[in-house]
Amino acid sequence: MFETFMFINILGYALFKISYRPLGDIFQSFIVLGFLLFLFCDFKKAIKDKAVICLFLSILLTCLSWINSIYQIPHLAKDSPNIGILTNLFFFIFIAYWLKGNIKKVRVLWIVYAIGVFLTALTHSNDILADIMNGIAGQRIDFNYVNANHLGALSGIILLVSTYYAFKLKPIKHKILLTLFILVPSLFIVTVTQGRQIWLAILITSISTPILTSIISKKINIKSLIIILSTLIMATYLASNTKIIENRLHNENEIIPIILSGDMNSIPYSSMGIRIHFWSEAMSWIKKYPLLGTGEDTRNLVIKESTHIPKEIKMEFSHLHNGHIELIASYGLLGFSLFLYIYSLIMYSSKFYKENNEVLIISTMFILFFVIINCFESFFFFKTGEYMINIIFGGIYTFYLTHNLSMKDNNE
Template identity: 25%
Template sequence: MNSIRKISPREAMGALFCLLALAFPFVWFVTDGSVKTINQALLLLFLVFFFERQEIRKNSLVVFCLAFSLLLYLEYLWQYVTVPDHLFGGRPPSNYAYFFSFFLVLSYGTIVWKRIDPFYLLAGAFLGLVFFLVLHDPEKHWLIYLSGERVNFGFRNDQHAGIFFGTAFLCILFFGFRVGRLRSSPLRLMALGGIVSCAALMLFGVVATQTRAVWLGLLGALLTAAVLALMMGGLKPVWIWVRRPIHAIPLLLAAVIAAVLFAALDVPKRVTARLAQEEIGVETIREAARFDERAQLSSSGARIALWRAAPDWIAERPVFGWGVFSAKKLIAADERFTPEFKAQFGHLHNSYIEALVAVGIVGFAGMLAIVGSIGRSVYVAWQEGAMPRDVFLFSWAFLVFWGVVNSFESYINYKTGFYLNSVIFGFIYAFYLQRPAASPRKEAEQATRADKVEAQ
């Protein structure tokens, strides 16, 4: 009789860590972002394995992120002592610490117990997004769209909704071709139809939210991916996949149906109207930069005015900044802004400027170092054969998309920005963590060197 193997406490903790990490993307949507308990549990489990496993402690990015978090809190203590009370935000920098390090927790959740396919993180996120959209009165949002207004789909606002639709559209665009690997032709056709329908829905969401920064970010992301694909040998694999009749016919049919629906919904007209809604010219920029009351309350004028004022605040405290969420009090205390402006705007609509004001050059440099390290990990994972081509292209496309949209909104301060940053970068970095100790390419190079040594 076979005896049932007992699970050790260590294995149980590893299984729990993995389960919570994979559940996080879905649970976040179910709870509308109220995931404080699961966040704390994940962090506690991560710290347990950090002290237990040497390979985690030796990870330079993990060590740097811990040091960066400590730096933020040391800055907070300095700001608490030196920033005047009426200008100090009074909030600890936990949102920045989470934003720039929690992706590591999700990444390690895919390897601490067993090697779990990182795509499960994206699958949970997509199911959560669909659940969220169904939960928040989809009929109402359709009616709002048909009335010609911008739609937020239950998110904080249309801009925050737009980044989710844009990210989901990129995921489907880059990874939808994987359905071609299904062996059963009927299943493959059904999956292909589902993928095309989901892509059309996400694209509709991108249009309905009418967020121009998302449109610009997607354009930059797709151009970046196209250039990289050409540098890596062209788009031949995609063309081979598409030209097969079993793929081409459903795709063509879906494209025709989507075009008819988009025309019926006046999508081209709405996009054109949104792009022409605000004319940004030299005179508009000058008026906003001079804090002219007429230009301040427009979308572009408000951003220009805020970005013009921010360098003055940064120059006063360039090294360690004013503190997290101090921007609102700085705006309120600045006499160049009207009372109406102060009542309407409380942040800088740019994550990079917001970070410079909040944590200064030192903290901002740490943020750039973390992003640069993620970019390096993408390259290393690709070079060592641990990251598929589509994930490699998606990684750089998302970096560009995320970089663009954060130039026009302070997503760094909100739970929506934290979620996307954690899940997508957690997905990307998991491939780096799961790479083999020695890649075939490295093994071949080492074998060549050994042969040369023997020959000598």
Template identity: 30%
Template sequence: MPSSAIKNFFKRETPEEQPTWLILLGIVSIAIYAFSRTGFMDAAEISSAIATLTGFWGLYKYGKVVNSHILFRFIWVALIFQFISWALSVYVTPEWARETPQLDKITRWFTFIPLAWWVAQRKNAVWLIWGSAALGILISPWVTGEGIPEIIRGLNGERVFFGLRQAQHTSLFFGIILIGLLCFARKIMSINKWLTIPLVLTILYCLLVIYINSSRQAWLALLLTAFFMASYFTIKRFKRATGKQKFVTITLFLFGTISLGSLVATNETIVDRVMEERQSLSAIVTLDFDDVPYTSFGIRLHSWAAATDFIKEKPIFGWGSNGRTLVMKHTEWLPNWVQKDFGHLHNTYIEMLVNFGIVGLIFYLFMWVYMTKSLFKEIHRGTIERSIGYFYMSFLCFWSIMNCFEAYQNFWTGVFYFTVFMTGIQAKIWRAKYLI
């Protein structure tokens, strides 16, 4: 290839000069990845590779407008503190350190960056991506699970999860879809009023799966998210209401809250699942932590207590990417069967502190602060619809609570949905800020 051709090949151009076929290739490959990740791994691996590689090329060739974006600096910061954490581990506790640094543990969170570039190129591409991911999950009972027979067993009291790793991960997926459907219900119905029927049926389907899945953390997270969003809309309505309207607003809020609470408190299945932890809860209330039994929640509580010793010893940069495993394997007072069967701490924030210290946790929180600030800046400008903001707020609330009881951010399930969600959010921000 002549030098002039090589020079032109790597010459940076504007977003308007991107070939349509390349944009469509990127968007379609992301949609295939979003749909197939949970049930068709071969297709997901190929499509994700295409989407990521072409996305990086698109950013280099046509993405000069986002060159100085802080997200790229986030990647470098993540690489640096992960390397420092590993190096300190090798220096201080070489017998427990990994032979090589695992620099992908945090940086993989940012695979949404090249994907977001393609999605930002078309106005409605985000709905295709989010819809594809939702559809892939909705059909999972018949792809990774056993279909109707498994659903029937769930209705008969068996805890089912349709092959989506574990019950907690299934509840995460269907909970996020449920939240999305509720946030975008008005938008869906505005397309065609007949879409109301499949919308309602899909919402009921998600509720059914979450119910028979029997994940207490999902029930808690959804209830708190509903309360948070209902409080937000009540306060918003209250500020604009007149005297009589204010009374009606508060009355409806209290009535809805009490009704939902009563419905939950009188449901036999929910009560029975919660009461399974009554000994653990009683011990916690009396501050008698040593007597907390090793139930599902009890194991979590004991592992968190064990983690505090490790956090105190290396609070700044942590123990490296295998810190969570070290806690479970080298805490002598934990029972042998717990040490053998559990290799992590069931809490994203505690695992972050153990693995990468205060620096890692601050980095994680700052990432969310930055994304929140960027999104709502564009919403206030009127360039992004408010329903996206409602979805973001609901997702963040639900996600944050769920990660208190499971380290989703360290499993492919959490990374997958985090990537899909952030791809859509960042695409909306970039399109509003640079490409409209």
């Protein structure tokens, strides 16, 4: 009964964390309390888990980066470290524990995640019908949630995963339901939010996932390759003939030659140009403080302390639009290495679901997708990225965590 109660809280978190945060936070609090109960009862087991060790390392790293900022930039350093920035990204451990390695619970969680994203568009939009009609007419729509890239990112992974399940499901009625109520809405949001990095991530992930999973599992599924590549070719053809996508892709084409020339002074402060200027400024900062970075506020300091970026740009932006660069600037190469290890741990964990390649495929999809979108936006340090990581990673890591805990029980 207690496990069922905790699972209900996990679903509540997935449904409301971003759609209606006050209610989502209540469910999250119950999950934390439930996990603390596990820690109290089985501290010796929990403390040996690899992800839990990484959680404690993230706290240590946050403190070391803050201490480094006190010595390196005392006039800009914060009064205390904010350990929540990185530790919030490890909430997936709590979810993984209560899923108990149950694939049915994992699938339900991911479906509820999709519903939660669609509910977010509905609850945040000032006029959902107007947004839908404006999106169809070719306007870029953000549904009043952070900005258009965020809801596009949340929906992008739904589109990838639901496409996989649409092919995988056997009963035709299940395929139809999934397509109508999950795949089509996610495709619509991905299209009207017009996130070019989202489209790029979907394209690369679609091509790479069947190849990488075949290599990792040492099983080449010709049927899957043919289906996915055929779908990709068809989708690319349709996209190239869709005016919304065509116009968005051709936007800013004129500054690409300027960027390639390397003349920073000539790059305009357009959407793409701003990113290039920010990343250039961050490189200089990273060279000064490569190992530990200078804490969580660094992404803002890089912009504010720059002598090259115009004042009006400084007033408008507070982050670097690249999650990987922000991670290195804030927590150094040690922080970046920590999350590289987490990615590899999640990929390794997916192999503990022995039935088929389902979890391996989804983990490959998500990591590829998340790494690519973070090249152009700072999802690491927004609730959007935290929510994505905790839901998807939680559903993958549960198989490794459950296996390890059961092995320890048997040994005892």
